[in-house]
Amino acid sequence: MNKNFILIEHPLIKRDVTILRDVKTTSETFRAALQRVSNVLAVEISKNFELTSIDINTPLEKTIGSKLTQDVILVPVLRAGLGMVNGFLQIIPEAKVGHIGLQRDEETLKPIEYYYKVPKNLETSEVIMLDPMLATGGSASEALKYLKKRGATKLVFACLVASPEGIKKVETEHPDIKIFAAALDRELNSKGYILPGLGDAGDRTFGTL
Ligand code: PRP
Numbered sequence: 001m002n003k004n005f006i007l008i009e010h011p012l013i014k015r016d017v018t019i020l021r022d023v024k025t026t027s028e029t030f031r032a033a034l035q036r037v038s039n040v041l042a043v044e045i046s047k048n049f050e051l052t053s054i055d056i057n058t059p060l061e062k063t064i065g066s067k068l069t070q071d072v073i074l075v076p077v078l079r080a081g082l083g084m085v086n087g088f089l090q091i092i093p094e095a096k097v098g099h100i101g102l103q104r105d106e107e108t109l110k111p112i113e114y115y116y117k118v119p120k121n122l123e124t125s126e127v128i129m130l131d132p133m134l135a136t137g138g139s140a141s142e143a144l145k146y147l148k149k150r151g152a153t154k155l156v157f158a159c160l161v162a163s164p165e166g167i168k169k170v171e172t173e174h175p176d177i178k179i180f181a182a183a184l185d186r187e188l189n190s191k192g193y194i195l196p197g198l199g200d201a202g203d204r205t206f207g208t209l
């Protein structure tokens with residue numbers, strides 16, 4: 001696998017991915033597990049964020065502290081990406097949030113765009129695109145293209161489950177982008193669903209099955 005694909009391995013992630021895969025899991029429990037996985041992804045992804053030193057006063061004396069040098073912008077891909085936002089905001093509460101609306105056509109499996117709204121300072125920010133599912137890679141590739149066109153350079157993609165096909169597409173079309181994932185699955189079925197996967201992440205998050 002390419003060096004730009006980073007599988008986050010952690011016992012708590014394995015526990016939660018199991019909950020997310022289980023067909024018996026309710027939407028309420030699904031949302032909670034996705035939020036916890038997002039917490040861990042947020043910690044891992046921000047590990048190398050640049051810091052700037054700042055002078056502060058403790059109650060006892062002056063000391064030097066740190067703040068994040070760049071703003072952080074989260075960009076969930078609607079709908080399913082919304083399920084990752086709160087988990088990231090719990091770890092990076094100062095982040096701004098943009099939105100990209102894409103819906104995969106069930107027949108062609110091509111993404112159809114329906115909404116874009118992102119903060120202005122993409123060029124100077126750490127931008128984390130959020131979407132739990134990387135299947136054919138069509139949606140991720142399109143969304144990354146848009147964010148780059150709007151100036152994003154410090155851009156990474158955080159997902160929950162990735163397929164080998166999706167990784168290959170994003171790698172080919174965006175060789176500069178790091179993909180962080182909580183699970184690497186086997187393959188896609190004939191309808192473009194990830195196997196073993198967890199089904200339709202948007203429907204399971206929002207109870208629209
Ligand atoms: C899902 C998922 C991704 C996309 C992945 O969204 O959240 O955006 O499919 O598939 P791909 O890699 O083959 O493009 P979907 O289009 O089902 O929309 P939803 O989140 O509104 O349910």
Ligand code: URA
Pocket residue numbers: 080133135192193194195197198199200201202
């Ligand atoms: N979108 C999903 O929500 N799940 C898949 O398995 C593939 C695309």
